[in-house]
Amino acid sequence: MHKLRSLSAATLAELLSRWSARLKSTGGRPSAPLGSRILLNPDDIFKHNMWDHVQWTEEDKENACQKAKENSSEQIPLKEQGKFDIEACQYWDTFYETHQDKFFKNRKWLFLEFPELLPSDAESQTRNTLTRQHEHISSTDLLRHSSHHQESCKAADLENNEGPIQSSAFPGQHTSFKILEIKGILLIFLFDREKDAFLYCCDFSPRAIQLVKEHPDYDDSVCHAFVHNICEEVASFPFPPQSLDVILAVFVLSSIHPERMQGVVNRLSTYLKHGGVFLFRDYGRYDFSQLRFKKGRCLSENFYTRGDGTCVYFFTKEEVHHLFSNAGLEEVQNLEDRRLQVNRGKKVAMHRVWMQSKYRKTHPSSTS
Template sequence: MSASAAEASEYHSKDFNWDTLRLEIENDPSLNYHLLPFVSPQPEQQLTKDPIKAWKSFHIQHSSGKFFKERRYLLKEFPELVSCGDGCKVLEVGCGNGSTALPILRGNEKIILYACDCSNETLQRAKEFVAASNVASVENRFRPFYCDFATTGFPKWLACANCRENLGQKDQICVSDVGEERTLETGSWSMEERSCCVGGVDFVTLIFTLSAVPLQIMPTALRECFSVLKPGGMLLFRDYGLYDMTMLRFEPDQRVGFREYMRADGTRSYFFCLDTAKNLFNCAGFIELEIEYCCVKSVNRRNGKSMQRVWVHGKFQKPT
């Protein structure tokens, strides 16, 4: 067994009971502000920070890649990525520095991985990170491109024509073109595949990406993901769960919505409960296969404090 596979096999996600944590939080007066309804500010009081610019700045600040660790647990959480056969196409949405891409490429040497992000600088770091690995034929299987999927949509060459023709509400769910000037040049494949359809993808991964999108835009973002999947394809989801440690650290003045927060640098985080996640995916047309809380205790090596992390794990399918 490889080192990465061994690490993945040791991953655990039920260190504590979420309902027990919920009772502790909801009975703590000091945390009561997280539970209160959110009163939207008047238009003149609303924050005007651009989330896309904020994330670009964030990734430039953390360009060394040390902030993000390779997510090897994905091979255990989503074994479908390991078992799919020749020519399997995966779209990773919000690839960052490549911390998700690399374990996927390691886990299956037959996968073709399309990876998008809203920052060209970040995509360049991802290319360098993946190229420095010893993954077989990575130059032919890793295909990054620029895209802000939540606002401009995915490029048309990514989806199959049959999927586009059969979408229900075409005006709302159509797959968008992405301007040539905003696309990261990655070699001859990019020019060829911009002019023709690649037939849709077998999997979409949304790993800690959807929570960074403003809540009101999430339905559009998920319909975009739905549109580029082949019929029967799967969306693999992992993101921040309700009452995760990071949620409880936000101050009252950092709330920008109910369970939605903004950091000082302008980046956002939403914290999902299972019902909200189910509703978002169902409304986008997906069939729910799995959804649950992952509850993990981790220890801060510097101060020895135990941290209770909560994530939402989900698998959703496009109907055949």
């Protein structure tokens, strides 16, 4: 078990100050709680299953670095690495088939960590009012209004040298708040059907999309699930560029080869509206799951393959920032979530590290 130390008075004061500031700035709901259970006394470690905002000692850091160095010293031969990319879809199909009953769980924490997933109440009220006022408008009039709006958008895009937006109809076209969830198995059954919103969810595993569509709560009036490989450069989405308010990627980018990540984020970002936000949560460097890999499972630096053939990368804050800022997005939040996960039965404590970030697409005029 890792050695632990109590938080210093200064560190505790800083954490409490940050927590209080977030509460004040968001009207009582923190923009990024990341947990509030702080271990003040090491003797209390086995009283709970998880402790938040854990401070690592220098010894912790050195041990973690050494373990990662050891388990990556023997890499999988290059001639064998290709199969984990070429056959990735097959590996993930098998993964979803094996774990299909474990995905559809209560994940309301998403809305606490990412309140951006829900339109504001004021916006919702306005949309509902407009909907009631226009209930008498025929579908032809709606299409005419949509066409006029898209022509205006095209003119604005041409003026900004960003190219025209497609004008053909698409699922969820008439909703004013649109979310894309990559690997769409988290939000789908928490989605509020009373909001004027639409959820797109995709995965390159046909089995994953099949599981979503077969679930009794799936409703294609507010959601569109589809098979899509985000690594394919020429593959198109069922919605036009600059049409999304939110993109959610939770433990998605880590499964992609590091050399492909930048291209993926660049392409996805083109589908965000100006002001739209990219929400990201994934594995952090030296997470317990990285340190437990055995020799011979490493593909490249901090990139591994599991026993089932699926792959995983472990990020640093700096890498996350470069990834999104290089795609032209502006940092709103970039946090390293360090926790201590406890197995009280076996009396074992594990350092967990996750990255949680938010990056916004700004209007070209705001960056000039």
